[in-house]
Amino acid sequence: MTESKKILVTGANGLLGQKVTELFAHETSHELILTDLHDHAFESRGFDYFPMDITKKEEVKEAVKKYDPKYIINTAAYTNVDGCETDRELSWKVNVDAVKHFIIASRINSSKIIHISTDYVFDGKSGNYSEGSKPNPLSYYGKSKLAAENALLTSGVDCAIVRTMILYGKGKDLRPNFAIWLLQMLSEKNKVTIVDDQFGMPTIVDDLAWGIVKIADLNKSGMYHICGSEYCNRYEFAVKLAGIFGLNENLIMPIKTSDLNQAAARPMNSSFILLKAETDLGLKPLNVTEGLNLLKVQLGL
Numbered sequence: 001m002t003e004s005k006k007i008l009v010t011g012a013n014g015l016l017g018q019k020v021t022e023l024f025a026h027e028t029s030h031e032l033i034l035t036d037l038h039d040h041a042f043e044s045r046g047f048d049y050f051p052m053d054i055t056k057k058e059e060v061k062e063a064v065k066k067y068d069p070k071y072i073i074n075t076a077a078y079t080n081v082d083g084c085e086t087d088r089e090l091s092w093k094v095n096v097d098a099v100k101h102f103i104i105a106s107r108i109n110s111s112k113i114i115h116i117s118t119d120y121v122f123d124g125k126s127g128n129y130s131e132g133s134k135p136n137p138l139s140y141y142g143k144s145k146l147a148a149e150n151a152l153l154t155s156g157v158d159c160a161i162v163r164t165m166i167l168y169g170k171g172k173d174l175r176p177n178f179a180i181w182l183l184q185m186l187s188e189k190n191k192v193t194i195v196d197d198q199f200g201m202p203t204i205v206d207d208l209a210w211g212i213v214k215i216a217d218l219n220k221s222g223m224y225h226i227c228g229s230e231y232c233n234r235y236e237f238a239v240k241l242a243g244i245f246g247l248n249e250n251l252i253m254p255i256k257t258s259d260l261n262q263a264a265a266r267p268m269n270s271s272f273i274l275l276k277a278e279t280d281l282g283l284k285p286l287n288v289t290e291g292l293n294l295l296k297v298q299l300g301l
């Protein structure tokens, strides 16, 4: 994609939104327009930024009409899985209704929507999910994300959907993701209990953002699975993190998911098959050791 295009990024203050913005800014000459619920979390780098609540249909319509983006990259979501279970109305508004607002706006402008979804659309009973595997969400978060996928896929608008999982990475003024939280806890010599029965493929946000930029570059449509290349449980991830950052792994105690009494049920094994992203996009995702080493460099540790 050599021609400069307008790209609207929602959730620009979030973990993925910040990284997508950084990559587009460094590697392309596209005109970025950034938005999120609140004021800007970081310097605008010369891009337009405006706060917008994506659950407000008229605001979304007006913004898409005004900026006329070629691509809308929707990284905004209500991502608190247990919060979604208890505040279902808000979860549906942000994760489903807002996507429908973008669909309606895109019909007028012919914008393409690149939307982010989750491994939580699967029940985690078998793992090894490909893009064609049958979803069966266990949680309200997963149900809301699946409903958004279905709204997009049946809308007729040009779209790509990227499912990912266990995102970690560096950003500014973020709620701590799993790796950053763990780093803080272990650095302060706190004991932590981590589940050893939830398996997945942890994803450094850089790999996901790279895949999204590539989807835009190559103008790909349809479903893509993008995550890290290594399958492990959360406890194994935590022990590797302690080793790489020179922290005390004896502070980490394994526990079972059933000990946590979380509001939302989690898939126990939501591993992805990445063949489509590897073949179509040239994705070469990092394993856990590589991802954590990159994070260490980024944090200057």
Ligand SMILES: NC(=O)c1ccc[n+]([C@@H]2O[C@H](COP(=O)([O-])OP(=O)(O)OC[C@H]3O[C@@H](n4cnc5c(N)ncnc54)[C@H](OP(=O)(O)O)[C@@H]3O)[C@@H](O)[C@H]2O)c1
Pocket (backbone or CB within 6 Å): 010, 011, 012, 013, 014, 015, 016, 017, 036, 037, 038, 052, 053, 054, 055, 074, 075, 076, 077, 078, 079, 094, 116, 117, 118, 119, 164, 165, 166, 167, 168, 174
């Ligand atoms: N994080 C993971 O492990 C993970 C795993 C699988 C899939 N995903 C998906 O990946 C995407 C990006 O996740 P992330 O970790 O980057 O999320 P994040 O850091 O929580 O960022 C989401 C952003 O959306 C904003 N937002 C929430 N409600 C909004 C509204 N009504 N209007 C406008 N903006 C709103 C949030 O603002 P506030 O912070 O002010 O609420 C936040 O800045 C999401 O679609 C998520 O479902 C994430």
